[in-house]
Amino acid sequence: MNKINNDVWVFIEQRDGTPADVSFELLSKGRKIADNLKSELKAVILGDKVQVLATQTFQFGVNEAIVYDHKDLAHYMTLPYSRLLSKLVSDEKPRVMLYGATVIGRDLAPRVASFTKSGLTADCTDLQVSDVNYLRKDYKNLLLQIRPAFGGNIIATIISPDVQTQMATVREGVMRMEKLDKPIEGRIRNIEYVADPIDSLVKLIEQHRKENKVNLKAAPIIVAGGYGMKTKENFALIQELANVIGGEVAGSRAAVDAGFIPSERQVGQTGVTVRPKLYIACGISGAIQHRAGMQEANKIIAINSDPDAPIFGVAHYGIVGDVMEIIPRFINEFKLKLR
Numbered sequence: 271m272n273k274i275n276n277d278v279w280v281f282i283e284q285r286d287g288t289p290a291d292v293s294f295e296l297l298s299k300g301r302k303i304a305d306n307l308k309s310e311l312k313a314v315i316l317g318d319k320v321q322v323l324a325t326q327t328f329q330f331g332v333n334e335a336i337v338y339d340h341k342d343l344a345h346y347m348t349l350p351y352s353r354l355l356s357k358l359v360s361d362e363k364p365r366v367m368l369y370g371a372t373v374i375g376r377d378l379a380p381r382v383a384s385f386t387k388s389g390l391t392a393d394c395t396d397l398q399v400s401d402v403n404y405l406r407k408d409y410k411n412l413l414l415q416i417r418p419a420f421g422g423n424i425i426a427t428i429i430s431p432d433v434q435t436q437m438a439t440v441r442e443g444v445m446r447m448e449k450l451d452k453p454i455e456g457r458i459r460n461i462e463y464v465a466d467p468i469d470s471l472v473k474l475i476e477q478h479r480k481e482n483k484v485n486l487k488a489a490p491i492i493v494a495g496g497y498g499m500k501t502k503e504n505f506a507l508i509q510e511l512a513n514v515i516g517g518e519v520a521g522s523r524a525a526v527d528a529g530f531i532p533s534e535r536q537v538g539q540t541g542v543t544v545r546p547k548l549y550i551a552c553g554i555s556g557a558i559q560h561r562a563g564m565q566e567a568n569k570i571i572a573i574n575s576d577p578d579a580p581i582f583g584v585a586h587y588g589i590v591g592d593v594m595e596i597i598p599r600f601i602n603e604f605k606l607k608l609r
Contacts, residue, residue: 275309275362275363275364275365276307276308276309276365276411277304277309277310277311277312277362277364277365277366278300278303278304278307278309278310278311278312278364278365278366278367278368279300279311279312279313279314279336279359279364279366279367279368280293280296280297280300280311280312280313280314280332280367280368280369281293281314281355281367281368281369281370281375281378281379282297282313282314282315282323282327283346283369283370283372283374283375284315284317284320284323285346285479286344287317287318287319287320287322287323289323289326290370290372290442291442291443291447291487292370292371292372292375292440292441292442292443292445293313293370294327294330294447295370295440295442295443295444295445295446295447296368296369296370296440296445297311297313297327297330297331297332298330298331298445298446298447298448299368299397299440299445299446300331300366300368301330301331301332301450303366303397303399303413304331304333306399306411307365307366307399307411309365310333310334311331311332311333312332312333312334312335312336312364313327313332313334313335313336314335314336314355314358315327315335315336315337315338315339316337316338316343316351316354316355317338317339317343317344318339318340318341318342318343318344319339320337320339321337321339321458324337324458325456325458327456328453328454328455328456329449329450329453330447330448330449330450331450331454332454332456333454333456333457334456334457334458334459335456335457335458335459336358336459336461337458337459337460337461338354338460338461338463339460339463340463342463342465342469343463345474345477346374346378347469347472347474348377348378348381348472349468349469349471349472350465350466350468350469351378352378352381352382352385353466353468353469354463355378355382356381356382356385356386358461359382359386359388359435360385360386363434363435364435365411365413365434365435365436366399366413366435366436366437366438367382367388367435367436367437367438368397368437368438368439368440369437369438369439369440370439370440370441370442371392371393371394371439371440371441371442372442375439376392376439379392379437379439382437383437386435387433388430388433388434388435388436388437389429389430389433389435389436389437390430390437390438390439391415391417391428391430391437391438391439392417392438392439393417393439393440393441393539394415394416394417394438394439394440394441394444395416395417395418395440395441395444395539395543395562396416396417396444397413397414397415397416397438397440398413398414398416399411399412399413399414400412400414402414402429402431404429404431407431409429409431412429412430412431412436413429413430413436413438414427414428414429415427415428415429415430415436415438416428418539418558418559418562424558425558441539441543442487442542442543443487443542443543443544443545443563444543444562446545482534484518484534484535486518486520486535486537486542486544487542487543487544487545489517489518489544489546490517490546490547490548491512491515491516491517491518491546491547491548491549491550492512492517492518492519492520492537492544492546492548492549492550492564492567493508493511493512493515493517493518493519493520493550493552494508494519494520494521494522494537494549494550494551494552494554494564495507495508495519495520495521495522495525495530495531495552495553495554495593496521496522496524496525496551496552496553496554496555496560497522497524497525497528497530497553497554497555498552498553498554498555498574498575498593499525499530499552499553499593500553500594501530502528502529502530504594505521505525505530505531507552507593507594507597507598507601508521508552508597510601511550511552511597511600511601511604514601514604514605515604517546517548517550518535519531519535520535520536520537520542520544521535521536521537522536522537522538522554522557522560523536523538523540523541523557523559523560525554526541537560537563537564538557538559538560538561538562538563538564539558539559539560539562539563540559541563542563543562543563543564544563544564544567545566545567545568546567546568547567547568547569548567548568548569548570548571549564549567549569549570549571550570550571550572550573550600551564551570551571551572551573551574551581551585552573552593552597553573553574553593554572554574554579554581555574555576555579555580555581556572556574556579556580556581556582556583556584557580558580560581561580561581561583561584564584565584569586569587570584570585570586570587571585571586571587571588571589572584572585572587572588572589573589573591573593573596573597574588574589574590574593575590575591575592575593576590577590
């Protein structure tokens with residue numbers, strides 16, 4: 271008889287033994303969900319020479335690391351990874367399974383969900399657990415999968431009431447990465463990797479990977495511009511202000527679509543989620559998909575000509591006025607202060 275439980279699992283994405291930040295962010299959230307469910311948090315790791323990585327997960331509250339450690343799993347490959355994980359989920363039926371909404375997570379999660387007939391919600395920005403009454407029926411311990419929908423015009427709460435395992439992919443940066451003060455004395459369960467002919471249907475011949483040179487998530491100060499900057503030439507003021515105060519440049523989706531700034535610098539639901547010490551939003555109206563990516567900044571300054579712009583709802587300091595007049599004043603004042 272298959273085991274049914276309330277455990278919370280997190281797929282740990284890694285490259286060459288280095289974990290993706292989003293995986294440890296999900297462990298921090300998973301620990302809270304497991305505490306809510308009064309269950310265990312488990313990390314699932316596939317790779318080569320990943321025993322050290324397994325022990326690192328204990329710093330985030332993992333009770334058990336389930337490990338497939340084999341040279342054939344050194345690089346992510348869809349067929350063996352999805353086969354092994356699908357069997358594991360089918361056999362043990364965790365209550366919750368979380369993945370990062372990365373290239374790998376978006377490839378792996380739907381395959382496992384389809385095979386195991388589990389619920390799956392993509393690109394979540396928040397996760398909660400609650401008892402729910404749905405269609406006059408009570409459900410206990412449902413995962414509330416929260417994400418913007420309809421182009422970011424509403425926030426949807428999605429549930430999977432009729433399945434045992436509830437799965438979600440979560441965007442990078444939306445959960446806080448929080449190490450425990452005292453790591454849990456977890457256990458490592460090594461499972462033997464047994465090859466299957468299906469694993470070799472696709473072979474990795476060569477791999478070329480270019481690291482992203484832009485790291486908005488680590489920036490303490492971000493100056494972001496929106497469509498309200500009007501032209502690419504005007505957007506140069508954003509770069510100048512950022513240079514003066516030692517910040518990184520970012521933009522809204524509208525600014526990216528208009529060609530003012532490259533897509534790797536986009537903040538929001540379809541871009542990067544950031545938590546800087548200071549976020550200066552210039553000419554950004556503040557649609558819900560943008561606010562989802564920056565509203566947890568420590569301090570937010572918003573500059574917009576529309577006094578009713580949604581961005582003022584999350585700003586600590588709001589300035590109503592023309593960005594083309596206000597930004598140069600900012601630049602001059604900072605230059606005077608920094609002399």
